[in-house]
Amino acid sequence: MKKLLRSLFVLMFIASSALAQNRTITGTVTSSEDGLPLPGVSVKVRGANIGASTGVNGKYTLAVPTSATALEFSSLGFITRTINIGTSSTIDVALTGDPKSLTEVVVTGYGVQTKREVGGAIAKVTGDQFENQPMASFEKALQGRAAGVQVTASNGIPGGAINIQVRGVGSFTGGSQPLYVVDGVQMSAVTLGGLGTQTNSLAGINSNDIASIEVLKDAASTSIYGAQGANGVVLITTKKGKAGITKFGANFYTGFVEQMRDYNVLNSQEYYQMRNEAVQNANPRFVPTRVRQAVLTEMGQPAAATDADIAAIPTYDWQDEIFKTGRVNNYELNATGGNEKTQFYASGGYQTSDATISKVDFRRANFRINVDHKATEKLSFNTNINLTNIRQNAVPLGTDGSSLGNAAFAAPLYAPYLRIYNADGSYNAPLQGILNQNVLQVADYNSGLAKTNQLVGSVSATYKILPTLSFKSFASAEYTNIMGDNYRDPRTPDGATFNGLGQVFTNARTAVQTTQTLNYGTTFGKHKIDGFAGFEYRVEQADQTSASGTGYPSFLFRNLSAAATPFGVGETYTGYRMLSYLGGAQYNYDDKYIVKVNFRYTGSSRFGANNKFGAFPGVTFAWNIDREDFMKDATWLSALKFRAGYGVTGNDGIGNFQALSLYGRNGVYNGLTGIAPANLANPDLRWEKSTGLDLGIEYGLFGNRFTGSVGVYSVDNSDLLLDQTLSSLSGFGSITTNIGAVTKRGVEVELTSNNFRSSTGGFNWSTSFVFAYATNEIKSLYDGLQQLPADVNVRVGSPLGSIFTFQYAGVNPATGRPMTYDANNNLSYNTLPADRRFVGLNFAPYTGGLNNSFSYKGIDFEFLLQYQYGQLVSDGQEVFMREVGTRAAFNTYREVYERRWTTPGQITDIPRPFNGGLESGGNVGRFQGTAGFQPTDYIRLRTVQLGYTFPKSLLNKARLSNLRVYAQGTNLLTWTNFDGYDPEFTGTATGIIPQNKNITFGLQVGF
């Protein structure tokens, strides 16, 4: 390591000798288009490393040696001009925009590239594309906008978990989430579980503060992040200050949140009929009157009720009562300004958002300040600070499933004849049956609150050692503290058991990071060389404590100190450290050929003693074909680039202490705490290795009227992290190992067409289309196994994410009993492991979006469709909704009810209602195998926005610089055959608060 660094130093620091300077030239650089001054233009003496850049007013001052003959003026997006130095000491220049421009700047991690230089697969979404969308965290902005980046909300809790997958899955048990880097600060994207709510660690960032999001997708680009890069890297750049008069902006929007869809469930009469059939079918020896009486009494009706009485049983709409319309509000102020030396961007915002279920909500106050300061010509500083306070009300009923008392789960399942309120207005509770809690009562009486305070801040200093060489010292801290409490009211069934149960917890997370880099950059002739080298150190720790108590004097006492008996306490600690040496270099010949190499050497405390450090190299190549002489005549071609990348990255997504041999607390017996082996040592444990090849073509036609890109990739993942199941005869459940290999392949297409273009503010229409196909194949496991012992779905030759299960065969038309096909495709009532077959994928291989935006004069209209295709899921809620009379006091949905088997000879897929579910003699159930799965294919109108910007002439009178009003909708329409709440869910858990749709109205003012 030492040697390598030393030689890098020597290479970079070949010093140039000082030259005598004896002449000063000044001038102004303007844009030839509008004559306005251009700040930040680089002014250089040709052939020498002497330069300056223009200020806010476009002016520059440069001392030049007498030997100097010409000055070069260059700026991103403009054609570079060279002006000979005459006798005049003033040189004013007008620069012309580069029409063949692909010069947009792309953030690449530890640096930037022009779009022409990029040789990797990087998706970019700019802030204006998702401005003012009512979302608690910014990840949703990527939905349908970046090819190969699949974003799914895990639930509808505002600020809750969001799942991002870049280019699909490729790991067994290693993490699948990308690395997030916000202005150089690596963020731990974790969902911190409150009691009854969730806090996404990225929800502290106001999406309106974001200037751009770049997603590094290919191995060569992400290799600079080493063992953290295999799942892609999401780079977030927040807005920077602009020199000039201080501009103020004010933003306000307000709107509604609503449930996306309800289940169409049975009324009380249909329910009676269903239960009647179920009880009769399960008890063939019962005479019909006995069945009738049993069902009537079960429903709380007199056994002698007449048909007319039955027809008069009321139906209560639980869903209507439980799902409510929530509010969304957002208030925001920002200011940007400064002078040549100091620029700032400051913003403050307050956002509130309800869920569709009481009392779940989200309230965020945040403040951001980004400051750049130039102390001297050589020394500059930058600091970014984001402060956030989030308050989330929660109801302690479970957020991620498994809780039968969850409101969203229970709402459609409550039997329709169950009263919601008693005649006196009190809650009808406890209820009959397994859903014995009245969730409205529980939500009303119980309470919970999670308070998050988060600071994400960084400071950096850059010192120009030489005009071509600078040293940057960067340090950052992320501090997140969550304090939460919840209370189970003694008036609720759960709380009554304990006479009140209160819980409190704190979760403090600290991440400190420092990066020291030397950066080199020079241009001579058509050659441009950049490079950097440095090291990075990162420490992340989390401490969690919790306590709970029971026995409260009354429900009016809700603080833990009022509890009579301690119930449980907890404290956990976890953390890891990472040390990396990194570097990169780029050679650019005339913007024609660009070669870039990356290198990172990373060590992590997570890995085994024998494998702490790993090397991650990457190389990309970009060839801008349109700049070749032989393409000169092709004026229709605005841009054509071929890019290729090859690199190695890693996945370190495992627990922090998986390599060690450990004993942990395990079990309590008779009040004595037990210990047991917690982990087997694996000193060879290492990161998962991911080697990727990436090829692509990017083009622009007819003055960039049509632009687009097509990319393909192939990634070989090996040494996959797996919690390898051990034979229980060994006394251990699993060990984290590196085994097996998976190859990922995919295609990504992005197309943009400017259907109508008007430079005079007339009609504009552009369409963007994004498409990705991603698949994978398991190449090998271990010990020559063709299938993972613990997981029938993991088989060599099949994609990871395959579903192997029994093929449901519908019901026997003669008897109404469900059947499956066995291994020989014979009908069967009893399943064996060998009968399972490939039935589909649990991920969507086809994803993408279609965006259309229109504008005419001040009016703008935009809508985004997002789609996915090819995924099968077993939805937990669905399985319960399809029971059709299996147990008492459970509703079902009408469509399935109407398909049930009732008469011999009927061909259908829904078995006859049967009290108790499984019929004797065999184990084929109602949801066996494929019967429990359904495709999630959908097209969703993700966002739609209509706005009007008032004309400048009008605004000038009101001394405003900008005024815009708009209406916007999210998730308004979904086209799908999926029966559940939302095809976007990734889990199979029951009782998730579903995503919602919302409509907001906003006002944006600039002055």
Add this chain to the structure above:
Amino acid sequence: MKKIKDFYIKSIAVLLVVLSVSCKKTLETLPQDTIDASVALTTTAGVRASLANIYSTMKGESFYGNRFIGLGDALADNGQATNKSGRYINEVRNISGAHFNHWSGAYIAINRVNIVLEALPGIGDASDAQKTAWEGELKFLRALYHFDLVRTYAYIPGAAVASVDKGGVPLILKATTTAGDALNIVAPRATREAVYAAIYADLDEATVKAPALGAGANAKAFATKEAALALYSRVALYNKDFAKVVSVSNTLITSRGSTLLNPSNYVAGFSTKENPESLFEITYGIESESLGVNVSLQTLFTTLKARAASPKNDQVETNAEPKYPTSETAGFGDLVPTNDLLTALGITAPGNGLFTLAANAGATMITSRSNDIRNRLFEVGSVRRGNVFVECTKFLGRNGFVNTDNVPVLRIAEAYLNRAEAYAEPGAQQNVVLALADVNTIRVARGLTPAVGLTGTALMDEIMLQRRLEFAFEGHRFFDFKRKALNIPKPTTGTTVNFDSFVILPGIPVADIDASKGTLIQNQGY
């Protein structure tokens, strides 16, 4: 030149920063919630905590906390499912897969026993006497874990279906502590004889080395000489080693026979945390140990929170006089007695399962009871979960917290009935007079008159009937059929599960079969 010099000073400073961070130390992060395995088992505290863990496994749902007790009745003719939460329906219907599932948990616990056994010599702060006592305790636990595996996953000696008999279960007597050993473990199913021999060997040591049962609170929570004798009596009975049954039962009854309850204190004995008859109880000390409202035995067997006094215990509750406050709910009462068992217990309840609050509030559901004191632990459940059934109240939050009850694993009554059965079986130990005397000891202790003149089949039928009544809802019934190779009648449906059906044995976890590379043989039908 000054510039160059300046530059070098700066770059050296940077280099120093880089290199001052030594790679190894900087990356060290140790857990705080867990400790290094090498120091965990070097002290008395470590052994005690490990033992607590090994016992605590038995509290789990797959063991005595739920399935060991519930399945014994559900898979046989004692239990019917009420479908109140949907649990135990498949078990009562003897559907493939609805069976014992403690395989993995048991083998993990056995390895932990072996780890502690091998660590004992290195415990610095313990006396030799203490180490011997621990050894006895650990051998008892290993014997119990192995026995609970072999009696479920394999056929019982002398009662096998030869054509599908795959032998015993793997016998694990050595500790696995390294990744290499764990990844490469090969342990095929040992013969039944070898497994029973190993259990005998462990019990021979436990009966000598384990501490004697003291009088202190919670003494029955741990393995003792007496617990080892009681287990030995059961193991020998299953092994059809009747002479051994007689000899170990004799020893045990001599020291503990007086604890047998009688009609005056029987119900009270089943109302306290610790049952006076018990020799070994899975013990729950604190509220947070409870398995909760979905899994505990109380929730499985009953919707009640407390026993009602006569005559309310025979009646359907009313809105005006609920059995417990209306704001509270107790369990689901998913598994309740069949009418067949109720009749055997001397309970007449023609409306069992048909009565509801709406139609029958206040009605008397149990119309008569015999003198058998054991039927006092069965009463009319609550209306809160739908139709009302007669429920078993042996588990009723006796430990002072709802859904928390000690589970009696070995009771002195079993020693009498084991010995009675051994005396009644052919062989050198056969003695029908003593057999009848033992079964009458139980009859009288439960409020019945002594039986007279029973021999042969009638005697054995009476012994088996008393076992059924004595251990109803304690998890024995299924094994009484299984060890005698009997077909199981299912009274609620009028069907029979034949002894040669594959559902008599549970399946071994497929993951272990797959991981064994062919060395572990799966039971028939899975």
